[in-house]
Amino acid sequence: MDWYPLYNSLRIGAISAVLVFFAGIFAAYYIARVPRVVKGILDVILTLPLVLPPTVVGYLLLCLLGPKRIVGSWVLATFGVKLTMTWWSAIFATTVVIFPLMYRTARGAFESFDETLADAGRTLGLSNTYIFWRIRMPYCRQGILAGVVLAFARALGEYGATSMIAGYTPGRTATISTTVYQLWRTNDDGLAMKWVMVNIAISAVVLLTVNLLERRGGRRAAGR
Amino acid sequence: MALSVQIQKRLGSFLLDVSFETEGEVLALLGASGCGKSMTLKCIAGIETPDSGRIVLGGRTLFDSERHINLSPQKRRVGYLFQQYALFPNMTVEQNVAAGLHSLSKEERHRIVAEKLRTFRLEGTEKLRPHQLSGGQQQRVALARILASEPEVLLLDEPFAALDSYLKWQLELELMDLLKEFPGDVVFVSHQRDEVYRLCQTVCVLTAGRSDAKEPVQSLFEAPGTVSSALLSGCKNYTRIRRLDHHLVECLDWGVTLETASEVPEQATFVGARAHYLRPSGEDKNSVACRVSRVVEDVFSTIIMLETPGGVQGRSLLRMELPKGAWAALGSPSSLNVTIAPEHVMVLTGEAD
Secondary structure, rough: OOOHHHHHHHHHHHHHHHHHHHHHHHHHHHOOOOOHHOOOOOEHHHHHHHHHHHHHHHHHHHHHHHOOOHHHHHHHHHHHHOOOOOOOOOHHHHHHHHHHHHHHHHHHHHHHHHHHHHHHHHOOOOHHHHHHHHHHHHHOOHHHHHHHHHHHHHHHHHHHHHHHOOOOOOOOOOOOHHHHHHHHHHHOHHHHHHHHHHHHHHHHHHHHHHHHHHHHHHHHHHHH | OOOOEEEEEEEEOOEEEEEEEEEEEEEEOOOOOOHHHHEEEEEEEOOOOOEEEHHHHHHHEEEEOOEEEOOOOOHHOOOEEOOOOOOOOOOHHHHHHHHHHHOHHHHHHHHHHHHHHOOOOOOOOOOOHHHHHHHHHHHHHHHHHHOOOOOOEEEEEOOOOOOHHHEEEEEEHHHHHHHHHHHOOOEEOOOOOOHHHOOOOOOEEEEEOEOOOOOHHHHHHHHEEHHHHHOOOOOEEEEEEEEEEEEEEEEEOOEEEEOOOOOOOOOOOOEEHHHOOOOOOOOOOOOEEEEEEEEOOOOOEEEEEEOOOOOOOOEEEEEEEEEHHHHHHHOOOOOEEEEEEEOOOOOEOOOOO
16 A cells, blocks of 8 residues: 555645644734724635635636746746646645634634733733743643644645645645545545545544643633 | 823723822722723833823833823833733743743842742742632732832732632731832722722822822821712712801701811812711701611611601611610610711712712
């Protein structure tokens, strides 16, 4: 059995989870501070990928990144790099699809933060950066970690947009989800089932992690 | 270290308009909840920004709307004790106290933290987290943390609001000692007249966002000046008046005429009398004939609600408090005469809410 799809899925998931970790936290932190109308609009735009069909996301991404489209053609002309049909093309797809998950969990976590802690830090002379990383983030740790893990799990499961932008090339762009589809199409039931099992196992572990994190978070809050 | 505050801030229909100055004292901002006390402290600390005005601390301008000065909270050197103490839950006691010291060397930091922990009797709790501490310990950690950062002024936001009465008294005694030690000025926010009287030297009454002139605490309780001050200082009996003479008023709500020891100014609108100073009496001066409408037994005294027959319906209630024995000795009468001695009639200005 060729394990490349597992390796490829894990690295795509991990890289996009790291990307949305920063992007999601950044968005959640700053959008909480803009005027209400702007907040409402941005909120809709940023959450949209969560409810759109992945094929629609994939289509929109191709409209942007395809070799003949605006961004794709510019990158091709300037750097000689094609943005689609490589293993890392899938990162564009997964990042866009999982961003809302991270953004919304981070926002929920930040909303539960007691702002007087930040005020107290400022009157004690602590810098805003210090307060953010040493007080706000630890306080919201459980929620944010749960968001990252959930986003990672969703990235592993991404199929629609990934298959449109990265396609399926065995040993190059194949991920678990695209491999399962391909194996089913070619009537290789035995191997397809193996991959299905691998996928279920990973997802179960991830969800267990999320639950453990949430329970620990609940206990800590109760002890406070 | 003098603090001078003169600020305005509009919040919807609410207008905060506060001005006061401190010169080496513990000043109380006394007012009912929602009158803008905490907002005032937040403006001083730089957490909120006033619309206009000036805040000067020890010669340093912290805020000046005309000169566009608005120092960040980090640069103000203002110690703020929050109602719930705002200890950092993810840090130990030690780390909390050291929070404001991270520009110092490691040794210096250790020395100061150890010293503060000793002063506040927190030895042995160094490695504990805030949620493992009692309410009293939490407050001491918060104070230790603030004092370690050497602020020039202390702002205390209802420090006893979250405590039960036994613990409250303990902490009040501790705070009394601390306030004596602290070299800078202190602004103490409270809606509790008793604690203000015990802990502060001067008081500034806040009514619906507006501050009265600062006065010594004793004078607030002896001669409150305005109706709102009188009510905040715990005065239970007050009535609208018509001024008859320099020392004579007609009490419109009670339907009686009273003599006053202090001079009645032209702008006087009310008089008040404390429940403790009402006494059952014979036919002497300032005697009011009353009907007993209700008797309530309190812990150490008896509260007698009286009605003056000549007064305005619903506003002619008087409250008298007597030691338990004194009331029992009267043999629970259904009507009696009550004296309000002229020196206990407080002449007030302003409007009641």
